Amino acid sequence: MPRVFLGLGANLGDRLGALQQAVDLLARRGVRTVACSRVWATAPVGGPTDQPEFLNVVVEVDPGELSPVDVLDAANDVEAELGRVRDVRWGPRTIDIDILLWGDLRSDDPRLTIPHPRMHERAFVVLPLLDLDPDPRLPDGRRIVELPAPAGEARPYASPLSVPT
Ligand code: ADP
Ligand code: MG
Numbered sequence: 042m043p044r045v046f047l048g049l050g051a052n053l054g055d056r057l058g059a060l061q062q063a064v065d066l067l068a069r070r071g072v073r074t075v076a077c078s079r080v081w082a083t084a085p086v087g088g089p090t091d092q093p094e095f096l097n098v099v100v101e102v103d104p105g106e107l108s109p110v111d112v113l114d115a116a117n118d119v120e121a122e123l124g125r126v127r128d129v130r131w132g133p134r135t136i137d138i139d140i141l142l143w144g145d146l147r148s149d150d151p152r153l154t155i156p157h158p159r160m161h162e163r164a165f166v167v168l169p170l171l172d173l174d175p176d177p178r179l180p181d182g183r184r185i186v187e188l189p190a191p192a193g194e195a196r197p198y199a200s201p202l203s204v205p206t
Contacts, residue, residue: 043144070115078169080199099169
């Protein structure tokens with residue numbers, strides 16, 4: 042079974058609540074979280090610098106029989122569902138869900154690029170990922186811990202989210 046990792050981020054409203062709801066809603070769509078990193082508080086990378094701080098987690102999921110595109114569809118549905126609840130007007134998203142790694146799979150499709158481009162360069166991905174796997178590798182065999190240190194500020198903020206049973 043390939044190990045599948047998703048990255049979740051929120052920087053609006055009830056951020057911790059949005060992350061927990063995302064985990065719960067993904068599970069209802071068959072994308073069950075089996076392990077969650079600590080919650081990390083991270084400075085925004087790219088985009089406007091006046092954006093609020095993010096909360097980020099990485100979760101390991103069991104996709105069952107779902108394909109990567111099925112999981113992306115589920116993630117987009119959950120983003121839309123939570124976004125609609127919180128935001129009336131166009132603006133920063135309540136939740137962002139990215140597929141980071143899917144075992145050794147590589148996909149160059151712009152709609153679904155795996156591994157997620159530049160994930161290994163971002164502290165808000167790498168530090169939570171290391172909570173779940175102390176020595177993750179990219180599909181090309183590179184060890185993430187041997188790459189240049191990832192950019193951006195990240196500090197532990199809260200214990201892991203609760204994992205749906
Ligand atoms: P970002 O996550 O880069 O801030 P978005 O969440 O708006 O940006 O995603 C933009 C597009 O990225 C989505 O339409 C999605 O199809 C595409 N995409 C490509 N690869 C992935 C991936 N591995 N995980 C999630 N989305 C991806
Ligand atoms: Mg995204």
